[in-house]
Amino acid sequence: MKKTAALQLLPLWCALAAPPAPLPPIKFTESRLENGLRVFIVEDHYAPVFSIAVSYNTGSRDERPGRTGFAHLFEHMMFKGSENVGAGEHFFLIFNNGGNMNGTTNADRTVYYETLPKNQLDLALFLESDRMRSLEITQANLDNQREAVKEERRIGIENRPYGRSYEKLTELAFDNFAYKHTTIGSMEDLNAATVEDVKEFFRIYYAPNNAALALVGDLNTKETLEKVKKYFAGIPRQDPPKSVDLAEPARTEERRATIEDKLARTTQIHIVWKLPPGGHVDIPAVQQLRAILVGGESSRLYQKLVKEKEVATSVFGGAEERAGPSLFHLIINLRPGKEPAEVETLIDQEMARLHGEEPNEAEVNRARSMSRRSEVSSRESSFNIAYRLTDYTVLYNDPNRINTQLAKQLGVSAADMQRVAKQYFRKENRVVVTTLPAAQAAKPKPGGN
Amino acid sequence: MLRRALVSLIAAGSLGAAWGWQAAAPVQGQPQSLKGVVLKKKAPVSREMLRVKMPHPVERKLKNGLTLLVLENRRLPVVSIDLVLSATTMSDPPGVAGVAEATAALLKAGAGKRDARQIAERLSELGANLNVVASYGSRATHVYASTLTENLDALLEMFGDVLLRPTFPQDELDKWKKRRIGELQQQRASEFFLGNERLLGVLYEGDARAIAAPAVESVEKITRDHLVEYRKSFYRPGNSLLGITGDVKPAEIAAKMEKLLADWEKGSSAEPDLPLKPPIQTKGVHLVNRPNSVQTFLTLGNRAIHRTHPDYIPCLVLNQVLGDGPASRLFRNIREEKGYTYMIYSSFTALHYRNHFGAVTTVRSEVTKDAVDELLREFKEIRESPVPEEELDNARRAIVASFALELENQNNVLRQILLLREYGLPEDYFDVFPAKVMAVTADQVQQMARKYVPVDNVQLIAVGEAAKIRDVLAKYGPVVEYTTDGKRVTP
Numbered sequence: 001m002k003k004t005a006a007l008q009l010l011p012l013w014c015a016l017a018a019p020p021a022p023l024p025p026i027k028f029t030e031s032r033l034e035n036g037l038r039v040f041i042v043e044d045h046y047a048p049v050f051s052i053a054v055s056y057n058t059g060s061r062d063e064r065p066g067r068t069g070f071a072h073l074f075e076h077m078m079f080k081g082s083e084n085v086g087a088g089e090h091f092f093l094i095f096n097n098g099g100n101m102n103g104t105t106n107a108d109r110t111v112y113y114e115t116l117p118k119n120q121l122d123l124a125l126f127l128e129s130d131r132m133r134s135l136e137i138t139q140a141n142l143d144n145q146r147e148a149v150k151e152e153r154r155i156g157i158e159n160r161p162y163g164r165s166y167e168k169l170t171e172l173a174f175d176n177f178a179y180k181h182t183t184i185g186s187m188e189d190l191n192a193a194t195v196e197d198v199k200e201f202f203r204i205y206y207a208p209n210n211a212a213l214a215l216v217g218d219l220n221t222k223e224t225l226e227k228v229k230k231y232f233a234g235i236p237r238q239d240p241p242k243s244v245d246l247a248e249p250a251r252t253e254e255r256r257a258t259i260e261d262k263l264a265r266t267t268q269i270h271i272v273w274k275l276p277p278g279g280h281v282d283i284p285a286v287q288q289l290r291a292i293l294v295g296g297e298s299s300r301l302y303q304k305l306v307k308e309k310e311v312a313t314s315v316f317g318g319a320e321e322r323a324g325p326s327l328f329h330l331i332i333n334l335r336p337g338k339e340p341a342e343v344e345t346l347i348d349q350e351m352a353r354l355h356g357e358e359p360n361e362a363e364v365n366r367a368r369s370m371s372r373r374s375e376v377s378s379r380e381s382s383f384n385i386a387y388r389l390t391d392y393t394v395l396y397n398d399p400n401r402i403n404t405q406l407a408k409q410l411g412v413s414a415a416d417m418q419r420v421a422k423q424y425f426r427k428e429n430r431v432v433v434t435t436l437p438a439a440q441a442a443k444p445k446p447g448g449n
Numbered sequence: 450m451l452r453r454a455l456v457s458l459i460a461a462g463s464l465g466a467a468w469g470w471q472a473a474a475p476v477q478g479q480p481q482s483l484k485g486v487v488l489k490k491k492a493p494v495s496r497e498m499l500r501v502k503m504p505h506p507v508e509r510k511l512k513n514g515l516t517l518l519v520l521e522n523r524r525l526p527v528v529s530i531d532l533v534l535s536a537t538t539m540s541d542p543p544g545v546a547g548v549a550e551a552t553a554a555l556l557k558a559g560a561g562k563r564d565a566r567q568i569a570e571r572l573s574e575l576g577a578n579l580n581v582v583a584s585y586g587s588r589a590t591h592v593y594a595s596t597l598t599e600n601l602d603a604l605l606e607m608f609g610d611v612l613l614r615p616t617f618p619q620d621e622l623d624k625w626k627k628r629r630i631g632e633l634q635q636q637r638a639s640e641f642f643l644g645n646e647r648l649l650g651v652l653y654e655g656d657a658r659a660i661a662a663p664a665v666e667s668v669e670k671i672t673r674d675h676l677v678e679y680r681k682s683f684y685r686p687g688n689s690l691l692g693i694t695g696d697v698k699p700a701e702i703a704a705k706m707e708k709l710l711a712d713w714e715k716g717s718s719a720e721p722d723l724p725l726k727p728p729i730q731t732k733g734v735h736l737v738n739r740p741n742s743v744q745t746f747l748t749l750g751n752r753a754i755h756r757t758h759p760d761y762i763p764c765l766v767l768n769q770v771l772g773d774g775p776a777s778r779l780f781r782n783i784r785e786e787k788g789y790t791y792m793i794y795s796s797f798t799a800l801h802y803r804n805h806f807g808a809v810t811t812v813r814s815e816v817t818k819d820a821v822d823e824l825l826r827e828f829k830e831i832r833e834s835p836v837p838e839e840e841l842d843n844a845r846r847a848i849v850a851s852f853a854l855e856l857e858n859q860n861n862v863l864r865q866i867l868l869l870r871e872y873g874l875p876e877d878y879f880d881v882f883p884a885k886v887m888a889v890t891a892d893q894v895q896q897m898a899r900k901y902v903p904v905d906n907v908q909l910i911a912v913g914e915a916a917k918i919r920d921v922l923a924k925y926g927p928v929v930e931y932t933t934d935g936k937r938v939t940p
Contacts, residue, residue: 049857081487086489091776092488095774096776115857117850120494148791151788151811159811307624313628314632333635365574366573376526
């Protein structure tokens with residue numbers, strides 16, 4: 001009797017396993033203020049909170065040689081005061097009123113966001129508009145944030161195992177300066193940044209017509225839009241920034257590097273394949289291919305490298321979608337004593353298999369289920385919706401991607417996946433960086449320190 | 450559908466005239482300087498406080514003694530499960546650390562008629578997650594499961610198998626051990642891991658709370674029998690909690706769970722007796738030598754309180770002022786004013802078994818001494834001077850107001866509800882929480898600081914290149930040095 005309890009459940013599920021219902025679209029309004037600021041509002045009265053995201057169409061791609069790391073250093077300056085907000089008062093007010101906030105910069109865009117209790121809408125709009133209008137730029141604040149950013153670089157690169165490998169990889173993956181350097185930049189260039197640089201960057205890129213703003217949560221659309229106008233309409237537009245050429249020459253051969261890392265204790269292989277821009281029609285197929293390759297414990301590479309051959313402790317990866325040429329990352333942490341060459345051979349075999357035959361139906365279905373689940377989960381947070389709306393606007397000029405992406409992923413066929421695998425996951429289109437623990441590289445003694 | 454039944458917006462007048470309903474108007478005033486921050490006070494801050502009401506779950510006791518708590522929530526077509534088993538890593542057999550962790554990890558490596566791969570494939574097919582986690586220091590092993598509503602029954606079938614019919618295949622255990630040993634080596638590269646390991650070693654020397662991760666030799670000793678025995682002893686329904694939230698009807702899910710878990714034999718597990726220890730009385734300085742470091746990872750702390758201690762809420766306010774987030778003193782002073790660090794915070798680890806206070810930061814090696822001095826100066830100040838009223842009010846308001854943000858995520862809400870039960874806190878805990886926070890006085894905060902923020906008896910843990918910082922650290926007391934393998938070098 002007890003056994004049948006569990007068994008009864010199975011047919012019930014089978015009956016329900018018909019094609020799942022489509023997700024309801026996220027309803028957003030889109031407006032454009034006279035100064036060019038694009039504004040998105042989503043009402044969601046589930047919890048008494050809202051999130052705001054302001055994304056500027058600028059990132060480390062806009063830096064010039066000698067000033068790497070500048071876009072991100074600038075992001076820090078956005079918390080150091082404006083005409084009506086003191087240095088540090090931004091985060092002081094957000095956290096003391098129960099909110100959360102941060103800013104983040106990548107190659108293509110810089111986004112600032114807050115989540116707050118619903119009664120603090122004016123506070124958020126005041127803070128965001130004041131710094132868009134009137135950033136206060138002083139030498140003392142720049143010097144101070146330069147130190148914080150240099151510590152951020154140390155924590156992320158210089159004091160961290162495999163930190164340098166990422167820099168090397170970025171350098172080898174791109175030929176065009178725009179993407180050929182990391183967003184965190186070099187110490188030398190961080191030291192070189194001047195107040196004049198900050199002022200100029202602010203004028204060119206931090207203009208309403210170069211930004212997108214989204215508000216999501218327990219809000220009234222009409223009232224909220226009126227408030228947005230009140231706070232932002234007076235900010236003058238600027239000449240649109242010159243667009244940066246992101247084009248990359250085609251690759252004809254694989255690039256490789258081996259790094260001896262004094263902090264790492266085990267070997268890591270990091271591979272990237274070059275992809276078309278994030279808005280390209282092939283990207284959904286790459287996303288589905290990701291699920292098949294490294295999506296959880298049922299994936300091909302986990303099964304092969306971690307379980308069957310036991311050469312790795314973990315494997316993960318995914319597409320880093322950019323406005324321009326993008327990357328697919330694959331990171332493998334090797335078990336101590338395993339040879340990188342052996343692991344690479346296994347990866348090559350898996351890639352050859354992808355080229356040679358379409359993924360099977362079960363794999364395609366698993367990839368679809370995972371995509372659907374992931375999309376549903378991403379809708380739980382107002383911040384996530386605000387962030388996606390602004391990101392899709394700034395990167396792809398396509399806010400409605402928030403509603404179309406899943407359908408595109410679900411529409412990917414096995415043949416599509418095989419085609420993109422053959423097109424992009426080729427040896428001559430990849431970069432391989434192998435990181436060896438320096439102690440081991442010098443004298444092969446396990447666990448040396 | 451979107452529902453807002455969870456929430457009521459209440460005028461805060463009942464909790465203090467200073468923060469009742471008021472028109473949102475800029476607070477005017479002269480620019481005033483605090484450390485690391487300039488306040489122009491022109492931004493419009495609403496003084497109204499959103500008072501959030503936590504939902505109450507539907508509770509059922511299953512025939513096997515398991516307590517079921519259901520929070521219905523139809524916002525998204527998703528169901529999440531959190532089974533809290535009173536099975537802690539601190540019940541590992543003596544000398545064989547890693548058994549609780551291995552038991553949890555191996556539940557998915559074979560159960561019912563499926564092997565590890567079939568379980569993994571089935572979960573992906575369902576777009577479902579099923580994870581079993583026994584973290585070091587936690588009082589419980591959690592079985593987390595979630596899926597789209599349409600696949601709930603299929604997930605439950607797997608959940609039942611994994612919980613009640615794991616097969617613990619020998620070859621999967623062998624593979625897990627090899628993998629885990631590799632990971633243990635890998636994590637010794639991380640200054641965060643090394644610092645935490647040393648802190649726990651100092652604060653909980655000689656008992657199971659000190660273990661941040663098992664030793665390689667210990668993992669090597671684990672056998673299949675250990676797992677079978679551990680599961681039999683500690684995966685018991687009597688003192689476990691099954692929390693479910695999402696797109697479910699309480700009566701329906703209760704009936705399903707009653708059937709699904711009918712085979713689970715009654716009984717409760719033994720919980721380890723690891724009482725709260727008072728703070729260490731004498732200062733200690735501990736250095737983990739991590740060659741080639743360019744930064745020093747620092748923790749300054751000592752033993753403090755557990756979650757049900759009467760000092761818990763005043764300590765929350767104390768920590769909010771001192772080191773919780775960018776508005777706190779440590780962040781404003783040591784990052785924003787001094788520029789020594791990117792990351793700094795303090796926290797009370799107020800769990801069942803681990804009970805300590807610590808301030809954590811990573812600074813470039815050259816300013817190690819300046820950073821330690823500044824931390825100790827902040828510690829002294831909060832012990833010696835009452836927190837000014839405005840700063841105290843900011844901290845109290847921050848704690849109460851931030852509660853609204855928890856409500857966005859149904860798993861957070863479930864976690865809070867389970868936490869009340871796990872710690873035996875009263876049903877109305879969250880109803881009275883805001884008033885209790887707002888009632889904390891500057892005097893109480895100072896008392897808490899004197900009890901738990903250590904200066905003369907501080908335990909200072911540093912991870913960095915010893916040659917660069919050894920002499921600097923010696924100024925604070927005799928330095929005990931360790932390798933990254935956790936071996937003590939100082940005799």
